[in-house]
Amino acid sequence: MPDAAGPSIVATPESRPFWDAARRHELSLQACRSCGRWVFYPRVACPHCFSADLEWRRASGRGRLHTFTIVHRGQRGFALPTPYVLAIVELDEGPRLMTNLVGVEPDPVRLRFGMPVEVVFDDVSPDLALPRFRPAQ
Ligand SMILES: [Zn+2]
Numbered sequence: 001m002p003d004a005a006g007p008s009i010v011a012t013p014e015s016r017p018f019w020d021a022a023r024r025h026e027l028s029l030q031a032c033r034s035c036g037r038w039v040f041y042p043r044v045a046c047p048h049c050f051s052a053d054l055e056w057r058r059a060s061g062r063g064r065l066h067t068f069t070i071v072h073r074g075q076r077g078f079a080l081p082t083p084y085v086l087a088i089v090e091l092d093e094g095p096r097l098m099t100n101l102v103g104v105e106p107d108p109v110r111l112r113f114g115m116p117v118e119v120v121f122d123d124v125s126p127d128l129a130l131p132r133f134r135p136a137q
Helices: 016-023
Strands: 028-032 054-058 062-071 084-091 096-101 116-125 128-135
Touching: 016 028, 016 054, 016 128, 062 096
Parallel strands: 096 128
Antiparallel strands: 028 054, 062 084, 062 116, 084 096, 116 128
């Protein structure tokens, strides 16, 4: 039987602060001190100006549904009941991340591109919380 989280997540030195923040139910992203832009996914250098002067900042947790698909047949090892919404969310800070949309029927009639969404955290184990998004309240 698959566990609640699906495949395990192996934090790297670059991504560990992201997962640590998620356990505190905070969405935290890197930001570049040289050019001021937000950076996601976690990495060692800014993709905009190549500076290594990155810091972690708490993000708003708000964004918009950029695109999505509805998964009707899940992958082995994932415990999410199908159908579910696999989504790309564009954060208000700019970066896009892959996530799940929850709190809404997985029906294309209920979803629209650009709809405002906000982060919620799913404590899938004592060591892991996954950021998912729901329609903004
Ligand atoms: Zn930069």
